[in-house]
Amino acid sequence: MGVGTHLPDFTEFYRNAADECLRTVMVAAGNQDTAQELVDEAFARAWASWRTVSRHPAPKAWVVRTALNLGISRWRRRRREVPVADPSRVTDLAAAVEPDRLADPRIMAALLRLPARQREVVALRLILDLDTARTAEMLGIAPGTVMAHMGRAMAALRHDLQPELQQENQS
Amino acid sequence: MNDSDLGTAVLESVAEVRSATPVGQIIGRGRTIRARRRIPQAAGAALTVAAGAALAVTTISSGSSGWPSPATASNPGSASNPSGARLTAWTVAKQANGDIHITVNQLKDPAGLQATLRADGLPAIVSFAGPALSTSCQEYPVSRGDLQSVAQFHGTGGITIHPSALPRGAGVFIFDRPGTGSPANPLPAKAPGGTPPLGHLRTARLAPPTLPTGGPLAVGLVYASQQCTG
Numbered sequence A: 001m002g003v004g005t006h007l008p009d010f011t012e013f014y015r016n017a018a019d020e021c022l023r024t025v026m027v028a029a030g031n032q033d034t035a036q037e038l039v040d041e042a043f044a045r046a047w048a049s050w051r052t053v054s055r056h057p058a059p060k061a062w063v064v065r066t067a068l069n070l071g072i073s074r075w076r077r078r079r080r081e082v083p084v085a086d087p088s089r090v091t092d093l094a095a096a097v098e099p100d101r102l103a104d105p106r107i108m109a110a111l112l113r114l115p116a117r118q119r120e121v122v123a124l125r126l127i128l129d130l131d132t133a134r135t136a137e138m139l140g141i142a143p144g145t146v147m148a149h150m151g152r153a154m155a156a157l158r159h160d161l162q163p164e165l166q167q168e169n170q171s
Numbered sequence B: 001m002n003d004s005d006l007g008t009a010v011l012e013s014v015a016e017v018r019s020a021t022p023v024g025q026i027i028g029r030g031r032t033i034r035a036r037r038r039i040p041q042a043a044g045a046a047l048t049v050a051a052g053a054a055l056a057v058t059t060i061s062s063g064s065s066g067w068p069s070p071a072t073a074s075n076p077g078s079a080s081n082p083s084g085a086r087l088t089a090w091t092v093a094k095q096a097n098g099d100i101h102i103t104v105n106q107l108k109d110p111a112g113l114q115a116t117l118r119a120d121g122l123p124a125i126v127s128f129a130g131p132a133l134s135t136s137c138q139e140y141p142v143s144r145g146d147l148q149s150v151a152q153f154h155g156t157g158g159i160t161i162h163p164s165a166l167p168r169g170a171g172v173f174i175f176d177r178p179g180t181g182s183p184a185n186p187l188p189a190k191a192p193g194g195t196p197p198l199g200h201l202r203t204a205r206l207a208p209p210t211l212p213t214g215g216p217l218a219v220g221l222v223y224a225s226q227q228c229t230g
Helices: A004-029 A032-048 A059-078 A104-114 A117-127 A132-137 A145-171 B003-013 B023-043 B109-120 B146-148
Strands: B056-059 B077-080 B086-094 B100-104 B125-128 B151-152 B157-161 B170-174 B215-225
Touching: A004 A032, A004 A059, A004 B023, A032 A059, A032 B023, A059 A117, A104 A117, A104 A145, A117 A132, A117 A145, A117 B100, A132 B100, A145 B003, B003 B109, B003 B215, B077 B170, B086 B109, B100 B109, B100 B170, B109 B125, B109 B215, B146 B151, B146 B215
Parallel strands: B125 B170
Antiparallel strands: B056 B215, B077 B086, B086 B100, B100 B157, B151 B157, B170 B215
């Protein structure tokens, strides 16, 4: 049975999962264009291995994991060529986000200030809606570590966003 | 603000983000990936990785692979096949964008292929007697990814060289790996300048040759010089 016979399933899967995977990778990677490239490539690989991926207990998680791995590989290839900004030193990332992007720039900036691992945990738990156990399995870390990352990430986001969001609600 | 409110805010912050890529484009890319995976199976060939410096596929005896035919190729080499019919040993076709397509059907006339490539402006050395070289040729260290941006294998015996991707000071080394990939000729113990000689390339995985006349075809990079790559 060739891959082609699974095409209807893959198409349906792609239509149902593409947006969610893109948002997840976007939060984890911190950039929409990069996320789009990574997710596209990951879905293409999923299609090429659809017989295997379709039997995966969480195909969306497979795509996201593949996209994140691709991002890591890309960074490793380019790290000697492109200086990587330290997000912790960026004080006004919101201003740097293009105004026509669809994501909320304030929240994206707050997410970018998180360490990469915390961003991944937030992305998988909140956007992809994975539970702690599945998130831990996907990231190769202990469930307790996932909870710790999540707790710290939420605390940092609350610290960053609470004043603005409260002010917004009051107005 | 509790965690639930914060989670909702994060979720809503990206709610309008949608994938802009049509599924057809994804499937097209998937087909390319799948086709690349199947090349070694279809041709009885395999990719050989030599310590981040060489990749290889098995050569073939004849047949069409969708590459430029001998009639349109800029410089075909000829040889006789066992049945007595004339068979193009190799063809070289330079494209408008500068890429060079090489199709090797038989491991014959390496000097002719080498001269043709050099005439097309590609610093190159060709050996169909194993990777043995003189000490004037030294391996140019390159990652597998960078090498693949310079040379790509297609089907069986087809190679595309992208001269524009060639690192400055580097030339292309095309060779076969007869038998199990051992050099056919003894190599110098040590190349001058401390750079490992090419014959010391380690092979991570090597496919058995499909022809008694030749092993997998390989491409590596060498330091370009008058003595080595012309």
